[in-house]
Amino acid sequence: MFATTDNGLSGTGKPESVFISWLLWQPRGADLAVEALKEVQKLSRYDDSDPDITRLRSLFVSLAGADGPLH
Known part of the structure; x- marks a missing residue:
């Protein structure tokens, strides 16, 4: 069984x-920028009021190489 932690x-x-x-x-060999952009699109569906989701999304945006806001 896995233990979970609440931060x-x-x-x-x-x-x-x-x-x-x-x-x-x-x-191996995955285009990380392309895959990160897919994650950004998934995370864009969620409300920006959660700071964890906002931070995670910003990490993927950074990896995707985006200079501006992504939709």
């Missing part, structure tokens, strides 16, 4: 930990 925010885990886990699970 006092959304309970989803630290955005940086989620981001690193995502990176480690990408297949």
Whole structure:
């Protein structure tokens, strides 16, 4: 059984930990910028009021190489 921790925010885990886990699970040779953009699009569906989601989205935006806002 897996233990979960609550960091006092959304309970989803630290955005940086989620981001690193995502990176480690990408297949060899994957275009990380393209895959990161897909994650940005998925995360855009969520409300920006959660600071964890906002931070995670910004990490993916950075990896995708976006200079401006992504939709």
